[in-house]
Amino acid sequence: MKRKDTYDVIVIGGGNAGLCAALSAREAGAKVLVLERSSPEKRGGNSAFTGGGFRMVHHGTADIQAVVPDLTAEEIARTDFGQYTAEDYLDDLGRVTQYYIDPDLAEALVRASNETVRWMQGQGVRFEPRWGRQAFNVNGRFKFFGGVVVNAKGGGRGLVEYLFKAAEQRGVDVRYGVRASALARGPDGIEGVRLMAGGKEAVFGARAVVLACGGFEANREMRTRYLGPGWDMAKVRGTRFNLGDGIRMALDIGAQSYGQWSGCHAVQWERYAPDFGDIDAHGSSQRHSYPFGIVVNADGRRFVDEGADFRNYTYAKYGRIVLQQPGSFAWQVFDQQVKDLLREDYRLRGATKVQGNTLEELADRMQDVHPRQFIETVRAFNAAVKRDVPFNPNVKDGRCTTGLALDKSNWANPIEVPPFEAYSVGCGITFTFGGLKIDTSTHVLDIEDAPIPGLYAAGELVGGLYYFNYPGSAGLMGGAVFGRTAGREAAHCARQATAAAA
Ligand SMILES: Cc1cc2nc3c(=O)[nH]c(=O)nc-3n(C[C@H](O)[C@H](O)[C@H](O)COP(=O)(O)OP(=O)(O)OC[C@H]3O[C@@H](n4cnc5c(N)ncnc54)[C@H](O)[C@@H]3O)c2cc1C
Numbered sequence: 001m002k003r004k005d006t007y008d009v010i011v012i013g014g015g016n017a018g019l020c021a022a023l024s025a026r027e028a029g030a031k032v033l034v035l036e037r038s039s040p041e042k043r044g045g046n047s048a049f050t051g052g053g054f055r056m057v058h059h060g061t062a063d064i065q066a067v068v069p070d071l072t073a074e075e076i077a078r079t080d081f082g083q084y085t086a087e088d089y090l091d092d093l094g095r096v097t098q099y100y101i102d103p104d105l106a107e108a109l110v111r112a113s114n115e116t117v118r119w120m121q122g123q124g125v126r127f128e129p130r131w132g133r134q135a136f137n138v139n140g141r142f143k144f145f146g147g148v149v150v151n152a153k154g155g156g157r158g159l160v161e162y163l164f165k166a167a168e169q170r171g172v173d174v175r176y177g178v179r180a181s182a183l184a185r186g187p188d189g190i191e192g193v194r195l196m197a198g199g200k201e202a203v204f205g206a207r208a209v210v211l212a213c214g215g216f217e218a219n220r221e222m223r224t225r226y227l228g229p230g231w232d233m234a235k236v237r238g239t240r241f242n243l244g245d246g247i248r249m250a251l252d253i254g255a256q257s258y259g260q261w262s263g264c265h266a267v268q269w270e271r272y273a274p275d276f277g278d279i280d281a282h283g284s285s286q287r288h289s290y291p292f293g294i295v296v297n298a299d300g301r302r303f304v305d306e307g308a309d310f311r312n313y314t315y316a317k318y319g320r321i322v323l324q325q326p327g328s329f330a331w332q333v334f335d336q337q338v339k340d341l342l343r344e345d346y347r348l349r350g351a352t353k354v355q356g357n358t359l360e361e362l363a364d365r366m367q368d369v370h371p372r373q374f375i376e377t378v379r380a381f382n383a384a385v386k387r388d389v390p391f392n393p394n395v396k397d398g399r400c401t402t403g404l405a406l407d408k409s410n411w412a413n414p415i416e417v418p419p420f421e422a423y424s425v426g427c428g429i430t431f432t433f434g435g436l437k438i439d440t441s442t443h444v445l446d447i448e449d450a451p452i453p454g455l456y457a458a459g460e461l462v463g464g465l466y467y468f469n470y471p472g473s474a475g476l477m478g479g480a481v482f483g484r485t486a487g488r489e490a491a492h493c494a495r496q497a498t499a500a501a502a
Pocket of ligand 1: 012013043050054178238242245461
Protein backbone atom coordinates (compact mmCIF):
# COMPACT_ATOMS: atom_id res chain seq x y z
CA MET A 1 0.00 0.00 0.00
CA LYS A 2 1.26 3.45 -0.87
CA ARG A 3 2.64 5.36 2.11
CA LYS A 4 1.41 8.95 2.37
CA ASP A 5 3.07 11.84 4.19
CA THR A 6 5.35 11.16 7.12
CA TYR A 7 5.00 12.97 10.42
CA ASP A 8 7.12 13.04 13.54
CA VAL A 9 4.07 12.40 15.68
CA ILE A 10 0.62 11.18 14.75
CA VAL A 11 -2.06 11.60 17.40
CA ILE A 12 -5.12 9.37 16.96
CA GLY A 13 -8.20 11.13 18.37
CA GLY A 14 -9.04 14.80 18.64
CA GLY A 15 -10.49 15.02 22.15
CA ASN A 16 -8.97 16.69 25.19
CA ALA A 17 -6.19 14.11 25.63
CA GLY A 18 -5.27 14.05 21.94
CA LEU A 19 -5.27 17.81 21.56
CA CYS A 20 -3.12 18.30 24.67
CA ALA A 21 -0.74 15.70 23.21
CA ALA A 22 -0.69 17.47 19.85
CA LEU A 23 -0.02 20.88 21.41
CA SER A 24 2.70 19.53 23.62
CA ALA A 25 4.41 17.63 20.77
CA ARG A 26 4.27 20.78 18.68
CA GLU A 27 5.68 22.81 21.53
CA ALA A 28 8.59 20.35 21.56
CA GLY A 29 9.20 21.06 17.87
CA ALA A 30 7.53 18.04 16.24
CA LYS A 31 5.60 17.95 12.97
CA VAL A 32 2.22 16.74 14.18
CA LEU A 33 -0.89 15.26 12.61
CA VAL A 34 -4.16 14.60 14.43
CA LEU A 35 -6.42 11.93 12.90
CA GLU A 36 -10.05 12.39 13.89
CA ARG A 37 -12.94 10.13 12.97
CA SER A 38 -15.71 12.73 13.23
CA SER A 39 -16.58 15.62 10.96
CA PRO A 40 -15.30 19.09 11.91
CA GLU A 41 -18.84 20.03 13.03
CA LYS A 42 -19.04 17.17 15.57
CA ARG A 43 -15.42 17.27 16.68
CA GLY A 44 -14.13 17.03 20.22
CA GLY A 45 -15.18 13.48 21.19
CA ASN A 46 -16.54 12.93 24.67
CA SER A 47 -14.53 15.92 25.82
CA ALA A 48 -16.98 18.18 23.97
CA PHE A 49 -19.90 16.68 25.95
CA THR A 50 -18.41 17.45 29.34
CA GLY A 51 -19.10 20.32 31.65
CA GLY A 52 -15.40 21.13 31.18
CA GLY A 53 -14.58 20.57 34.87
CA PHE A 54 -10.99 19.97 35.96
CA ARG A 55 -10.11 18.40 39.30
CA MET A 56 -6.81 19.99 40.24
CA VAL A 57 -4.76 20.55 43.36
CA HIS A 58 -5.11 24.12 44.66
CA HIS A 59 -4.45 26.07 47.81
CA GLY A 60 -7.12 28.74 47.58
CA THR A 61 -7.71 32.07 45.90
CA ALA A 62 -4.18 32.72 44.55
CA ASP A 63 -4.10 29.37 42.72
CA ILE A 64 -7.54 29.98 41.26
CA GLN A 65 -6.54 33.48 40.14
CA ALA A 66 -3.52 32.00 38.34
CA VAL A 67 -5.85 30.14 35.99
CA VAL A 68 -8.75 32.61 36.10
CA PRO A 69 -6.87 35.92 35.86
CA ASP A 70 -10.04 37.94 35.19
CA LEU A 71 -11.62 37.16 38.59
CA THR A 72 -13.00 40.41 40.01
CA ALA A 73 -12.43 41.62 43.58
CA GLU A 74 -16.17 41.31 44.16
CA GLU A 75 -16.16 37.67 42.97
CA ILE A 76 -13.23 36.89 45.22
CA ALA A 77 -14.99 38.54 48.17
CA ARG A 78 -18.12 36.47 47.76
CA THR A 79 -16.38 33.11 47.31
CA ASP A 80 -14.73 30.62 49.61
CA PHE A 81 -12.65 28.47 47.24
CA GLY A 82 -11.36 26.31 50.08
CA GLN A 83 -8.35 24.23 49.14
CA TYR A 84 -7.72 20.81 47.65
CA THR A 85 -4.34 19.40 48.53
CA ALA A 86 -2.42 16.61 46.80
CA GLU A 87 -3.19 14.46 49.84
CA ASP A 88 -6.94 15.19 49.52
CA TYR A 89 -6.80 14.26 45.84
CA LEU A 90 -4.86 11.04 46.42
CA ASP A 91 -7.23 10.13 49.26
CA ASP A 92 -10.25 10.67 47.00
CA LEU A 93 -8.74 8.61 44.18
CA GLY A 94 -7.83 5.83 46.57
CA ARG A 95 -11.14 5.81 48.41
CA VAL A 96 -13.46 5.81 45.42
CA THR A 97 -11.42 3.17 43.56
CA GLN A 98 -11.21 0.96 46.67
CA TYR A 99 -7.43 1.47 46.56
CA TYR A 100 -7.06 -0.46 43.30
CA ILE A 101 -5.79 2.63 41.44
CA ASP A 102 -2.23 2.31 40.10
CA PRO A 103 -0.32 4.37 42.69
CA ASP A 104 2.30 5.64 40.24
CA LEU A 105 -0.29 6.87 37.76
CA ALA A 106 -2.32 8.42 40.58
CA GLU A 107 0.72 10.28 41.89
CA ALA A 108 1.68 11.48 38.39
CA LEU A 109 -1.86 12.74 37.77
CA VAL A 110 -2.18 14.54 41.06
CA ARG A 111 1.28 16.14 41.18
CA ALA A 112 1.02 17.56 37.65
CA SER A 113 -2.64 18.62 37.85
CA ASN A 114 -2.27 22.26 38.84
CA GLU A 115 0.71 22.91 36.57
CA THR A 116 -1.10 21.29 33.63
CA VAL A 117 -4.16 23.51 34.02
CA ARG A 118 -1.83 26.51 34.06
CA TRP A 119 -0.12 25.17 30.93
CA MET A 120 -3.51 24.83 29.22
CA GLN A 121 -4.32 28.38 30.19
CA GLY A 122 -1.03 29.39 28.57
CA GLN A 123 -2.07 27.52 25.42
CA GLY A 124 -5.22 29.65 25.23
CA VAL A 125 -7.88 27.73 27.22
CA ARG A 126 -9.99 30.08 29.33
CA PHE A 127 -11.23 28.88 32.72
CA GLU A 128 -13.88 30.06 35.18
CA PRO A 129 -15.03 28.99 38.66
CA ARG A 130 -17.90 26.46 38.70
CA TRP A 131 -20.29 28.63 40.67
CA GLY A 132 -23.67 26.96 40.94
CA ARG A 133 -22.40 23.46 40.17
CA GLN A 134 -19.75 22.83 42.78
CA ALA A 135 -20.74 25.61 45.17
CA PHE A 136 -23.99 26.63 46.76
CA ASN A 137 -24.79 30.14 47.82
CA VAL A 138 -25.20 30.31 51.59
CA ASN A 139 -26.02 33.72 53.07
CA GLY A 140 -24.61 35.52 50.02
CA ARG A 141 -21.30 33.59 49.93
CA PHE A 142 -20.40 30.73 47.61
CA LYS A 143 -18.57 27.87 49.25
CA PHE A 144 -16.90 25.28 47.05
CA PHE A 145 -16.99 21.61 47.96
CA GLY A 146 -15.91 18.32 46.43
CA GLY A 147 -12.53 19.31 44.97
CA VAL A 148 -13.54 20.81 41.62
CA VAL A 149 -13.36 24.58 41.37
CA VAL A 150 -12.73 25.40 37.70
CA ASN A 151 -14.10 24.50 34.33
CA ALA A 152 -13.23 25.62 30.83
CA LYS A 153 -15.35 28.58 29.71
CA GLY A 154 -18.12 27.31 27.50
CA GLY A 155 -17.91 23.85 29.12
CA GLY A 156 -16.64 20.91 27.07
CA ARG A 157 -17.43 22.55 23.77
CA GLY A 158 -15.59 25.67 24.80
CA LEU A 159 -12.64 23.56 25.92
CA VAL A 160 -12.22 21.71 22.63
CA GLU A 161 -12.71 24.87 20.59
CA TYR A 162 -9.91 26.61 22.55
CA LEU A 163 -7.69 23.54 22.04
CA PHE A 164 -8.44 23.17 18.31
CA LYS A 165 -7.86 26.88 17.80
CA ALA A 166 -4.50 26.68 19.58
CA ALA A 167 -3.56 23.57 17.56
CA GLU A 168 -4.46 25.24 14.28
CA GLN A 169 -2.59 28.44 15.21
CA ARG A 170 0.52 26.46 16.07
CA GLY A 171 0.57 24.49 12.82
CA VAL A 172 -0.82 21.12 13.90
CA ASP A 173 -2.41 19.33 10.91
CA VAL A 174 -5.85 17.87 11.57
CA ARG A 175 -7.65 15.41 9.27
CA TYR A 176 -11.31 14.73 9.87
CA GLY A 177 -13.47 11.82 8.77
CA VAL A 178 -10.53 9.44 9.13
CA ARG A 179 -10.72 6.15 11.03
CA ALA A 180 -7.36 4.79 12.16
CA SER A 181 -7.51 1.02 11.92
CA ALA A 182 -4.06 -0.42 12.65
CA LEU A 183 -0.56 0.45 13.80
CA ALA A 184 2.36 -0.27 11.52
CA ARG A 185 5.21 -1.73 13.57
CA GLY A 186 8.71 -2.33 12.19
CA PRO A 187 11.85 -3.79 13.74
CA ASP A 188 12.63 -0.59 15.66
CA GLY A 189 9.14 0.29 16.75
CA ILE A 190 6.13 2.17 15.44
CA GLU A 191 6.39 3.29 11.82
CA GLY A 192 2.94 4.60 11.04
CA VAL A 193 -0.81 4.30 11.10
CA ARG A 194 -3.13 2.49 8.72
CA LEU A 195 -6.43 4.26 8.19
CA MET A 196 -9.65 4.49 6.24
CA ALA A 197 -10.73 7.80 4.75
CA GLY A 198 -13.56 8.29 2.27
CA GLY A 199 -13.78 4.52 1.76
CA LYS A 200 -10.08 4.25 0.86
CA GLU A 201 -7.22 2.73 2.85
CA ALA A 202 -3.94 4.54 3.35
CA VAL A 203 -0.88 4.45 5.59
CA PHE A 204 0.64 7.56 7.12
CA GLY A 205 4.23 7.30 8.31
CA ALA A 206 5.15 8.44 11.82
CA ARG A 207 8.15 8.21 14.10
CA ALA A 208 5.84 8.07 17.12
CA VAL A 209 2.11 7.64 17.69
CA VAL A 210 -0.07 8.83 20.55
CA LEU A 211 -3.26 6.82 21.01
CA ALA A 212 -5.98 9.09 22.38
CA CYS A 213 -9.13 7.73 20.75
CA GLY A 214 -11.23 6.89 23.76
CA GLY A 215 -12.58 3.74 25.40
CA PHE A 216 -15.12 1.19 24.12
CA GLU A 217 -18.28 2.67 25.62
CA ALA A 218 -19.95 3.17 22.22
CA ASN A 219 -19.29 -0.41 21.12
CA ARG A 220 -22.30 -2.57 22.09
CA GLU A 221 -20.50 -5.80 21.41
CA MET A 222 -17.47 -4.93 23.56
CA ARG A 223 -19.73 -3.52 26.29
CA THR A 224 -21.63 -6.77 26.50
CA ARG A 225 -18.48 -8.86 26.28
CA TYR A 226 -16.54 -7.01 28.96
CA LEU A 227 -19.06 -5.18 31.16
CA GLY A 228 -21.62 -7.99 31.12
CA PRO A 229 -25.19 -8.82 30.15
CA GLY A 230 -27.54 -5.88 29.89
CA TRP A 231 -24.87 -3.35 28.96
CA ASP A 232 -25.82 -3.56 25.28
CA MET A 233 -29.00 -1.70 26.35
CA ALA A 234 -27.28 1.21 28.09
CA LYS A 235 -27.47 4.64 26.49
CA VAL A 236 -24.21 6.25 25.43
CA ARG A 237 -23.93 9.73 26.91
CA GLY A 238 -21.31 10.99 24.53
CA THR A 239 -19.79 10.32 21.12
CA ARG A 240 -20.69 7.30 18.97
CA PHE A 241 -17.09 7.04 17.74
CA ASN A 242 -15.32 5.63 20.80
CA LEU A 243 -15.46 1.98 19.73
CA GLY A 244 -12.31 0.75 21.42
CA ASP A 245 -10.24 1.08 18.23
CA GLY A 246 -7.13 2.39 19.96
CA ILE A 247 -7.18 -0.36 22.56
CA ARG A 248 -7.64 -3.03 19.90
CA MET A 249 -4.90 -1.62 17.65
CA ALA A 250 -2.42 -1.67 20.52
CA LEU A 251 -3.43 -5.14 21.77
CA ASP A 252 -2.97 -6.40 18.19
CA ILE A 253 0.72 -5.49 18.33
CA GLY A 254 1.35 -6.92 21.79
CA ALA A 255 0.28 -4.20 24.23
CA GLN A 256 -0.80 -5.21 27.73
CA SER A 257 -4.38 -4.85 28.88
CA TYR A 258 -4.76 -3.17 32.24
CA GLY A 259 -7.30 -1.85 34.70
CA GLN A 260 -10.88 -2.84 35.35
CA TRP A 261 -12.25 -4.14 32.05
CA SER A 262 -15.60 -4.96 33.64
CA GLY A 263 -15.92 -1.44 35.07
CA CYS A 264 -17.19 1.81 33.67
CA HIS A 265 -18.47 5.24 34.58
CA ALA A 266 -22.25 5.15 34.25
CA VAL A 267 -24.83 7.52 35.64
CA GLN A 268 -28.54 7.94 36.11
CA TRP A 269 -29.69 9.26 32.75
CA GLU A 270 -33.00 10.19 31.13
CA ARG A 271 -34.78 6.86 30.63
CA TYR A 272 -35.86 7.58 27.05
CA ALA A 273 -32.68 9.33 25.89
CA PRO A 274 -31.41 8.53 22.37
CA ASP A 275 -28.84 5.71 21.96
CA PHE A 276 -25.93 8.15 21.61
CA GLY A 277 -25.23 11.68 22.63
CA ASP A 278 -25.69 14.45 20.10
CA ILE A 279 -23.52 17.44 20.75
CA ASP A 280 -26.04 19.73 19.04
CA ALA A 281 -29.12 18.39 20.84
CA HIS A 282 -31.11 20.75 23.00
CA GLY A 283 -32.12 19.56 26.41
CA SER A 284 -30.06 17.42 28.69
CA SER A 285 -30.37 13.88 29.90
CA GLN A 286 -28.40 14.43 33.11
CA ARG A 287 -30.20 13.70 36.39
CA HIS A 288 -27.63 14.47 39.07
CA SER A 289 -29.77 15.98 41.85
CA TYR A 290 -30.75 12.66 43.46
CA PRO A 291 -28.91 13.42 46.75
CA PHE A 292 -31.83 15.75 47.59
CA GLY A 293 -34.59 13.20 47.02
CA ILE A 294 -35.14 9.48 46.97
CA VAL A 295 -34.74 6.97 44.13
CA VAL A 296 -37.13 4.02 43.78
CA ASN A 297 -37.28 1.04 41.43
CA ALA A 298 -40.17 -0.78 39.73
CA ASP A 299 -40.99 -2.50 43.02
CA GLY A 300 -41.46 0.93 44.61
CA ARG A 301 -38.42 0.40 46.84
CA ARG A 302 -35.28 2.44 47.45
CA PHE A 303 -32.07 0.64 46.44
CA VAL A 304 -29.18 3.11 46.99
CA ASP A 305 -28.13 5.52 49.71
CA GLU A 306 -28.89 8.68 47.73
CA GLY A 307 -26.96 10.80 50.23
CA ALA A 308 -23.95 8.55 50.77
CA ASP A 309 -21.60 11.32 49.67
CA PHE A 310 -21.45 14.45 47.52
CA ARG A 311 -22.94 13.80 44.10
CA ASN A 312 -19.59 13.67 42.33
CA TYR A 313 -18.37 10.79 44.48
CA THR A 314 -21.42 8.59 43.88
CA TYR A 315 -22.93 9.49 40.51
CA ALA A 316 -20.46 7.44 38.42
CA LYS A 317 -21.39 4.16 40.09
CA TYR A 318 -25.16 4.58 40.43
CA GLY A 319 -25.86 4.10 36.70
CA ARG A 320 -24.76 0.48 36.98
CA ILE A 321 -27.05 -0.05 39.97
CA VAL A 322 -30.01 1.36 38.03
CA LEU A 323 -29.18 -0.97 35.12
CA GLN A 324 -29.35 -3.90 37.54
CA GLN A 325 -32.87 -3.01 38.78
CA PRO A 326 -35.95 -4.76 37.38
CA GLY A 327 -36.55 -3.30 33.92
CA SER A 328 -33.29 -1.29 34.24
CA PHE A 329 -35.02 1.94 35.25
CA ALA A 330 -35.82 3.99 38.33
CA TRP A 331 -37.64 7.14 39.41
CA GLN A 332 -36.09 10.04 41.31
CA VAL A 333 -38.65 11.67 43.61
CA PHE A 334 -38.58 15.19 45.09
CA ASP A 335 -40.91 17.59 46.88
CA GLN A 336 -41.19 21.38 46.85
CA GLN A 337 -38.71 21.85 49.70
CA VAL A 338 -35.79 20.92 47.46
CA LYS A 339 -37.16 21.88 44.06
CA ASP A 340 -34.98 24.99 43.82
CA LEU A 341 -31.88 22.84 44.30
CA LEU A 342 -32.55 20.70 41.23
CA ARG A 343 -30.07 21.34 38.45
CA GLU A 344 -31.41 23.11 35.40
CA ASP A 345 -31.24 19.83 33.40
CA TYR A 346 -34.46 18.86 35.17
CA ARG A 347 -36.25 21.81 33.65
CA LEU A 348 -35.07 21.29 30.09
CA ARG A 349 -36.88 19.61 27.23
CA GLY A 350 -36.83 15.82 27.14
CA ALA A 351 -37.21 15.02 30.83
CA THR A 352 -39.67 12.21 31.59
CA LYS A 353 -41.38 13.95 34.49
CA VAL A 354 -44.64 13.42 36.36
CA GLN A 355 -46.23 15.51 39.09
CA GLY A 356 -48.88 14.84 41.70
CA ASN A 357 -50.62 16.84 44.41
CA THR A 358 -50.73 13.73 46.57
CA LEU A 359 -48.43 10.74 46.80
CA GLU A 360 -51.28 8.60 45.45
CA GLU A 361 -51.64 10.83 42.41
CA LEU A 362 -47.89 10.77 41.85
CA ALA A 363 -47.73 6.97 42.21
CA ASP A 364 -50.49 6.57 39.62
CA ARG A 365 -48.45 8.55 37.14
CA MET A 366 -45.09 6.85 37.74
CA GLN A 367 -45.11 4.37 34.88
CA ASP A 368 -44.31 0.73 35.79
CA VAL A 369 -43.90 1.35 39.54
CA HIS A 370 -45.72 -0.65 42.22
CA PRO A 371 -47.94 2.14 43.64
CA ARG A 372 -48.75 0.76 47.10
CA GLN A 373 -45.18 -0.19 47.87
CA PHE A 374 -43.98 3.20 46.63
CA ILE A 375 -46.33 5.02 49.03
CA GLU A 376 -45.25 2.77 51.86
CA THR A 377 -41.59 3.45 51.03
CA VAL A 378 -42.14 7.22 51.17
CA ARG A 379 -44.06 7.03 54.46
CA ALA A 380 -41.40 4.86 56.08
CA PHE A 381 -38.69 7.17 54.75
CA ASN A 382 -40.43 10.30 56.03
CA ALA A 383 -40.90 8.78 59.47
CA ALA A 384 -37.21 7.85 59.66
CA VAL A 385 -35.76 11.32 58.89
CA LYS A 386 -33.81 12.93 61.75
CA ARG A 387 -35.60 16.24 61.57
CA ASP A 388 -33.60 17.81 64.40
CA VAL A 389 -30.42 17.88 62.25
CA PRO A 390 -30.43 21.00 60.03
CA PHE A 391 -30.34 20.54 56.25
CA ASN A 392 -27.23 21.99 54.56
CA PRO A 393 -26.43 21.14 50.92
CA ASN A 394 -22.85 22.47 51.20
CA VAL A 395 -21.58 19.92 53.66
CA LYS A 396 -22.30 16.31 54.38
CA ASP A 397 -24.91 17.46 56.87
CA GLY A 398 -25.56 14.18 58.66
CA ARG A 399 -29.29 14.76 58.30
CA CYS A 400 -30.01 11.08 57.83
CA THR A 401 -32.68 8.48 58.30
CA THR A 402 -32.43 5.87 61.01
CA GLY A 403 -33.84 2.40 61.29
CA LEU A 404 -34.52 1.71 57.61
CA ALA A 405 -33.13 -1.39 55.93
CA LEU A 406 -31.31 1.07 53.66
CA ASP A 407 -30.74 4.42 55.33
CA LYS A 408 -29.99 7.72 53.63
CA SER A 409 -26.85 9.24 55.17
CA ASN A 410 -27.16 12.95 54.36
CA TRP A 411 -29.64 15.52 53.04
CA ALA A 412 -32.66 13.45 54.07
CA ASN A 413 -35.75 15.61 53.77
CA PRO A 414 -39.20 14.14 54.22
CA ILE A 415 -41.16 14.09 50.99
CA GLU A 416 -44.21 15.92 52.24
CA VAL A 417 -44.68 19.30 50.56
CA PRO A 418 -46.71 18.99 47.32
CA PRO A 419 -46.78 19.10 44.42
CA PHE A 420 -44.45 16.11 44.29
CA GLU A 421 -42.26 15.46 41.26
CA ALA A 422 -40.73 12.31 39.86
CA TYR A 423 -38.24 11.88 37.01
CA SER A 424 -37.65 8.56 35.26
CA VAL A 425 -34.06 7.47 34.75
CA GLY A 426 -32.15 4.65 33.08
CA CYS A 427 -28.44 3.98 32.75
CA GLY A 428 -26.16 6.24 30.70
CA ILE A 429 -22.62 5.03 30.13
CA THR A 430 -19.93 7.70 30.11
CA PHE A 431 -16.66 5.86 29.57
CA THR A 432 -15.02 2.51 30.22
CA PHE A 433 -12.28 1.89 32.80
CA GLY A 434 -10.30 -0.93 31.20
CA GLY A 435 -7.58 -0.15 28.70
CA LEU A 436 -3.86 -0.16 28.04
CA LYS A 437 -1.00 -0.25 30.48
CA ILE A 438 1.24 2.80 30.38
CA ASP A 439 4.10 3.98 32.56
CA THR A 440 4.21 7.47 34.01
CA SER A 441 5.92 8.71 30.83
CA THR A 442 2.88 7.34 28.93
CA HIS A 443 4.81 4.67 27.01
CA VAL A 444 2.44 1.84 26.14
CA LEU A 445 3.82 -1.30 27.79
CA ASP A 446 3.84 -4.77 26.30
CA ILE A 447 3.04 -7.95 28.15
CA GLU A 448 6.59 -8.05 29.52
CA ASP A 449 6.10 -4.54 30.95
CA ALA A 450 8.54 -3.18 28.37
CA PRO A 451 7.69 -0.01 26.40
CA ILE A 452 6.62 -0.53 22.78
CA PRO A 453 9.05 1.84 21.04
CA GLY A 454 7.28 4.90 19.65
CA LEU A 455 3.85 4.15 21.14
CA TYR A 456 2.21 6.41 23.74
CA ALA A 457 -1.31 6.65 25.13
CA ALA A 458 -3.47 9.10 27.05
CA GLY A 459 -7.09 9.66 27.99
CA GLU A 460 -9.94 7.21 28.36
CA LEU A 461 -8.09 4.27 26.82
CA VAL A 462 -5.55 4.16 29.64
CA GLY A 463 -6.28 1.43 32.17
CA GLY A 464 -5.41 1.38 35.86
CA LEU A 465 -6.80 4.75 36.93
CA TYR A 466 -10.42 3.99 37.79
CA TYR A 467 -12.04 0.98 39.42
CA PHE A 468 -15.69 0.70 40.51
CA ASN A 469 -16.05 4.47 40.70
CA TYR A 470 -14.45 7.74 39.76
CA PRO A 471 -14.16 11.20 41.33
CA GLY A 472 -15.92 13.73 39.05
CA SER A 473 -13.73 15.79 36.71
CA ALA A 474 -10.66 13.59 37.05
CA GLY A 475 -11.20 12.39 33.44
CA LEU A 476 -10.34 15.65 31.72
CA MET A 477 -7.56 16.28 34.21
CA GLY A 478 -5.99 12.86 33.63
CA GLY A 479 -6.34 13.22 29.87
CA ALA A 480 -4.61 16.59 29.98
CA VAL A 481 -1.78 15.50 32.27
CA PHE A 482 -1.01 12.30 30.36
CA GLY A 483 -1.78 13.87 26.98
CA ARG A 484 0.71 16.64 27.61
CA THR A 485 3.32 14.11 28.76
CA ALA A 486 2.62 11.83 25.78
CA GLY A 487 3.08 14.67 23.29
CA ARG A 488 6.38 15.70 24.83
CA GLU A 489 7.67 12.12 25.03
CA ALA A 490 6.54 11.27 21.51
CA ALA A 491 8.30 14.37 20.14
CA HIS A 492 11.44 13.36 21.99
CA CYS A 493 11.21 9.83 20.60
CA ALA A 494 10.72 11.20 17.07
CA ARG A 495 13.79 13.43 17.45
CA GLN A 496 15.90 10.48 18.51
CA ALA A 497 14.59 8.32 15.66
CA THR A 498 15.35 11.09 13.16
CA ALA A 499 18.87 11.51 14.54
CA ALA A 500 19.46 7.76 14.42
CA ALA A 501 18.28 7.62 10.81
CA ALA A 502 20.51 10.54 9.71
C1 LIG B 1 -21.73 13.66 29.02
C2 LIG B 1 -20.35 13.58 29.59
C3 LIG B 1 -19.96 14.47 30.59
C4 LIG B 1 -18.69 14.40 31.14
N1 LIG B 1 -18.29 15.35 32.06
C5 LIG B 1 -17.00 15.39 32.47
C6 LIG B 1 -16.48 16.50 33.22
O1 LIG B 1 -17.17 17.51 33.47
N2 LIG B 1 -15.18 16.44 33.63
C7 LIG B 1 -14.38 15.38 33.30
O2 LIG B 1 -13.21 15.36 33.71
N3 LIG B 1 -14.81 14.37 32.53
C8 LIG B 1 -16.09 14.35 32.11
N4 LIG B 1 -16.51 13.33 31.28
C9 LIG B 1 -15.54 12.28 30.92
C10 LIG B 1 -14.65 12.83 29.82
O3 LIG B 1 -15.42 13.08 28.67
C11 LIG B 1 -13.55 11.90 29.41
O4 LIG B 1 -12.86 11.44 30.52
C12 LIG B 1 -12.57 12.64 28.50
O5 LIG B 1 -13.19 13.62 27.74
C13 LIG B 1 -11.92 11.67 27.58
O6 LIG B 1 -11.06 12.39 26.72
P1 LIG B 1 -10.33 11.63 25.57
O7 LIG B 1 -9.55 12.66 24.85
O8 LIG B 1 -9.65 10.43 26.11
O9 LIG B 1 -11.52 11.05 24.66
P2 LIG B 1 -12.52 11.83 23.69
O10 LIG B 1 -12.70 13.23 24.09
O11 LIG B 1 -13.72 10.99 23.56
O12 LIG B 1 -11.73 11.85 22.31
C14 LIG B 1 -11.51 10.67 21.58
C15 LIG B 1 -11.58 11.03 20.10
O13 LIG B 1 -11.09 9.93 19.33
C16 LIG B 1 -11.86 9.86 18.13
N5 LIG B 1 -11.71 8.49 17.61
C17 LIG B 1 -12.20 7.34 18.12
N6 LIG B 1 -11.79 6.29 17.38
C18 LIG B 1 -11.03 6.80 16.38
C19 LIG B 1 -10.30 6.21 15.31
N7 LIG B 1 -10.27 4.89 15.09
N8 LIG B 1 -9.61 7.03 14.47
C20 LIG B 1 -9.62 8.38 14.65
N9 LIG B 1 -10.28 8.99 15.66
C21 LIG B 1 -10.97 8.20 16.52
C22 LIG B 1 -13.25 10.19 18.57
O14 LIG B 1 -14.03 10.62 17.48
C23 LIG B 1 -12.99 11.30 19.60
O15 LIG B 1 -13.02 12.58 18.99
C24 LIG B 1 -17.78 13.39 30.71
C25 LIG B 1 -18.16 12.51 29.68
C26 LIG B 1 -19.43 12.62 29.11
C27 LIG B 1 -19.79 11.67 27.98
